[in-house]
């Protein structure tokens with residue numbers, strides 16, 4: 507008999523999540539039936555989407571949603587052998603039983619030298635978000651200038667590096683001087699700390715006096731209102747995330763987007779990465795290749811211990827992560 511530890515949403519978040527909104531519980535798992543397998547989480551992901559999706563998809567008492575890299579520890583399913591690693595969407599649990607549906611085996615080409623946790627970051631959902639957002643939503647072309655915010659995070663850091671691979675100029679904004687130094691190290695042409703610049707408008711203008719062809723927006727809110735005025739004619743805005751708004755109890759009121767959109771003839775498109783699930787293999791193959799060639803660098807903010815899941819999640823929302831926020835069980 508295996509005892510799983512799970513984190514449940516004790517109370518829906520009001521404003522910024524608090525550790526008291528979560529409860530750690532234990533669940534006895536039954537013996538396996540034919541076709542089932544027992545998995546043990548090795549790395550778990552904490553992601554911004556958990557904040558808005560918890561309100562939309564969960565009720566109090568539910569196990570927190572989320573993705574992990576897990577190892578098969580027992581199997582009565584011939585498609586999964588003991589010792590294999592999978593990416594699962596099984597929520598915040600140390601152990602779980604699956605019938606195999608929805609589990610994604612790590613590619614057989616996954617190099618031994620590469621941390622498996624990258625399957626939750628650069629070579630996983632956030633990397634795919636950067637890849638399809640830049641390719642299919644921004645439709646970035648060589649020579650264009652790309653702006654990305656939350657640039658030192660899981661998605662943003664990949665966006666900037668892919669824009670460089672694609673022959674663009676890239677400007678990144680992040681919330682600390684260490685993050686800015688990291689962006690310069692991984693090849694961003696311009697980077698600044700949006701929290702300390704006297705004027706965001708001026709900082710954006712200084713970084714690219716001619717304006718921006720593409721804006722990969724991870725933040726929304728006031729940042730977007732200011733950046734949109736500096737788009738070039740026919741610019742494209744990929745609305746990827748709105749993390750500056752996820753914790754609002756009262757919706758923000760900002761400048762409206764219509765006038766700059768009309769006069770600059772902009773295209774602004776929201777997207778969810780799962781739109782390209784049918785091209786997942788293509789995206790992962792490209793990302794894995796660039797990582798192995800050293801063209802895309804990865805950084806992870808690893809929190810040790812399953813008991814620290816809520817702290818890691820809250821820390822990521824506060825901006826404490828450089829690169830992908832991961833919990834190592």
Ligand SMILES: NC(=O)C1=CN([C@@H]2O[C@H](COP(=O)(O)OP(=O)(O)OC[C@H]3O[C@@H](n4cnc5c(N)ncnc54)[C@H](OP(=O)(O)O)[C@@H]3O)[C@@H](O)[C@H]2O)C=CC1
Pocket residue numbers: 553554555631632635656657658659660661662679680681682685724725745746747748749750751777778779780822823824825826827829830831
């Ligand atoms: N559409 C889609 O399919 C997907 C969308 N997303 C979205 O992409 C965005 C980035 O996600 P991800 O890369 O995983 O997360 P990150 O690794 O970038 O972590 C979140 C970062 O957001 C920044 N941040 C937090 N609060 C604010 C704020 N009020 N204003 C500005 N920045 C803030 C912080 O960086 P800093 O220190 O720079 O402020 C923090 O480190 C999120 O909005 C997320 O919801 C992610 C995956 C898929």
Ligand SMILES: CCCCCCC/C=C/C=O
Pocket residue numbers: 554555573595631746747778779780
């Ligand atoms: C791995 C589960 C599917 C994740 C989809 C994430 C979409 C994110 C939206 C905003 O953050």
